[in-house]
Structure formats: structure tokens, C-alpha cells
Amino acid sequence: MARTICAIATAPATAALGLIRISGPDAFEIVGPLLKNKNGEAIALPQMRRSVFCRVADEQEVYDEVIAVFYKGPHSYTGEDSVELSCHGGLYVLNSILTLLIRHGCKLAEPGAFSKRAFLNGKLDLVRAQAVIDLIEAQSRAEQKNALSRMEGRLSGRIRALYQQLIDLNSTLLAYIDFPEEIEEPEAAVLEKLKVIRSQLDQLLEGSKKGRLIEEGLQIAIVGAPNAGKSTLLNQLLGYERSIVSARPGTTRDMIAEGCRLGDLKCRLADTAGMRRTQDPIELQGITIAKREAEAAQVVFVVFDGSQEMQKEDYDLAEAYGGAHNLAVINKTDLPIKINEQYIKEKFKHTVNISAQTGAGCSAIDGWIRSRFSVADAAAQGVLTSAMEIQRITEAKEKLTQAIAGLEEGFTPDLITIDLTEAASALGEVTGQTVTEQMIEQIFSRFCVGK
Incomplete structure (x- = not known):
């Protein structure tokens, strides 16, 4: 017969509340005598699935005031007799109660032990x-x-x-x-x-x-000419300053990657070095990394400085990354627009106009990801992952x-x-x-x- 197990079910950190789970054939016999009223008397076994306020105590001392809920098998998560104790969330308090339970006959649960018992008892299948x-x-x-x-x-x-x-x-x-x-x-x-x-x-x-795609997330590379606003866009999408921003072109020389959420998906955003012709060996190395990131990414955000005329680097970027799969981001729309928008829209099926500095228009990027990688219906039905x-x-x-x-x-x-x-x-x-x-x-x- 399986032994009765116990474990702290909440995160190992101080919090307002912490939960201890007990499951197994002797759960009621072990826990019941340890639950007392304010006079130190053992409480009667409460009605199943109803919470009861009481103290956890032995003959010597009181350990905590808790809310206890009893579950009679098979009508529990594991399919066994089970008890849940909602305690104060201090780690010392939780561990002292856990030690008390082990001293009275429980076995410390291994990772996944409760769900494994649910599977073995027919409460869950593997999916x-x-x-x-x-x-x-x-x-x-x-x-x-x-x-x-x-x-x-x-x-x-x-x-x-x-x-x-x-x-x-x-x-x-x-x-x-x-x-x-x-x-x-x-x-x-x-x-x-x-x-x-x-x-x-x-x-x-x-x-x-x-x-x-749901499980692994979306890999996105942000590319563009120097000073197009790639790092500002990264910071705007993340919601905090991760990348150094400067008016000096070429500030970003190495790739910076961070996780965020766009649409319904988790994403990895990679801010890359500005792409331009240069003889600087360090900058050339950064551009090589940027191209490698763009090649490996599922989506490329190509950022253009909308406040400037089209430069040679902009034409090169449009030729390299134009089409239906990537997104052209015309940035700095808070300034007068000088770039050739018509040319960009001819090269890219999808474009958005934004100001990464103010955040105006950035919600359109989230909307584009949501429509381009529509997973909501699949997720609602449940898919293999x-x-x-x-x-x-x-x-x-x-x-x-x-x-x-x-x-x-x-x-x-x-x-x-x-x-x-x-x-x-x-x-x-x-x-x-x-x-x-x-x-x-x-x-x-x-x-x-x-x-």
C-alpha cells in the first residue's frame, strides 16, 4: 500500500499564505489529532470539502493557525484521502509543520508525487x-x-x-x-x-x-540602419530600458536578446547592430551577428528612420528582408516624414508607422503578431506540444x-x-x-x- 505523503505546495519564499498537502491512506489519521481548537482540544473530523479554522499543535506547542480542508478519496486530486492546510506563509512555520507531519508518519513527497498518484488512480491521463x-x-x-x-x-x-x-x-x-x-x-x-x-x-x-509555436515561442530579430531606433523599439516593447539608446549612430554593436509577450505568444526579441558599410572590424563583427540573427529568426522587424530620406542601407535592407513574412517598421513618426513610404510598402506586404520614443502606434505591432501568428483557436481546442x-x-x-x-x-x-x-x-x-x-x-x- 502507498504511504501517506506530504509536501509544501507553494513556492519556497516568504508570503502571506503557504499550502501544505497531505495525501494517502492514513492522511486523516495523521492530520486529525494534530488539529486543535482554541482550548487545545482535538477537533471533530469536519465535513468533507468544507474549510475549518483551527490550530496545528501537538502535546507541547502550537505551530500555527490554519484553514484545513479534508477530501475523501476518490473525490480528491490524487484520488486518495487528502488534506490541505492553508498556513501562514513563513518558511520556518511551513517547515516546522512539515517536520511535525513527518514525525507522525508522513513521508516527504518527491517531485510530481501527487500528480503521479492522480495518474495511477485514474484521475488524470498523461496528456x-x-x-x-x-x-x-x-x-x-x-x-x-x-x-x-x-x-x-x-x-x-x-x-x-x-x-x-x-x-x-x-x-x-x-x-x-x-x-x-x-x-x-x-x-x-x-x-x-x-x-x-x-x-x-x-x-x-x-x-x-x-x-x-505556443511551446517554444517566436524568435524575432530587429534590424535596421544605424540610429533608426531599433534599441528604442526594443525598450518600448519590453516596457523597460534594456538597451542603451544614444543619438550617436552605431551605439549597439553586439546583439541583445530579451523575452517578452506579443499577441498571444511569448517572444524572444533580438536587438542587433545597425547595418551599414564600415571598415571598423568590431562593427563588422556586430553586423555579421545581426545578419545571422535575422537568418535564424522566424520574423524580422526592419526598422526605418521615417524622419530621413532613404539611404543606401535602407534600400539594401528592403531588398534583403522585404516580402510577406517580415514587418517594416517606419519609426519616428512624431517627426515630419521624409522617407519614401511608397517604396517600402511596395517591398513589404506589412508595414506599421510608429514612434518608438513615445509609444504611438506600437500596439499595431502586437496586433500584427496576433493576426500573423493566430494560435488562439488552436489553443482553445488543445494541441500537441x-x-x-x-x-x-x-x-x-x-x-x-x-x-x-x-x-x-x-x-x-x-x-x-x-x-x-x-x-x-x-x-x-x-x-x-x-x-x-x-x-x-x-x-x-x-x-x-x-x-
């Missing part, structure tokens, strides 16, 4: 368990929405349905192998259903492209393709069932229906203590 850690680590609205959708079971429900369909089709073929005289030949019907399942796997894999999930779905599709080819070429049903079994196994590994103990340990080791 939903993965969503828990994704929600904790979310850094953008898209990550948050996708994690919440996955926690609700939308994605795992689709995968489980496909898994069950494969199991049923495989059973049909196996039954035909055993009783060919009693069952009509099923190959044609199985073939059509396998093609439908493969199409649905294609949809999952197509959605995973946005899933990876992890490399393991994508790999297993890909493996399932490959096995289905083999099975379909075999049926079309007239292979015997016993050969087809091998591919279907492996395809179902791959899908089952995504949800945890056919997962190994090693995979379980690997997944839940990523979780924090107390979750």
Missing part, C-alpha cells in the same frame, strides 16, 4: 498530467489557454477515441482470422475506417505546428500507412494486425494507456514538489 506542468510553466496567454484546454481533456478525448477505434478494428480482424466461415470479409470496411483515422492523425500533427507526443502520433500514422498499404496490396489480416497493434500502442503511450514505468518516472520528474 492532462502534462498540461498541469505546462500551466505552471506558462509564460503567455496561448500557453495558458492550451494547457487549460488539455487539462479539461479535449485533446486526450480525441486521442483515446482513435485508440479505441484501432483496438476495435484490430479485434474485428482477429475475429475473422479465428472464425472466417462465420464472419464476412472485413478488409474493405477496415480499410476505409483506417483512412479516416489516418486523416484525423494528420489533423493532430498539423495542429502540433501551432503547438510547438511535447516532442514525445508528436513522435508517438507520427509513429502511429506511419504504422497505419503500412496497414493501409498492406490491405490495398492484399496482405493477409494477420500481418495487418501487427501494424494496428503497434499503432494503437503508440497512441496509448500518449495518454498513458500503454505507458511504461520508465516513461511515467520521466514525465513526473519534471513536476515541482507539492504537485
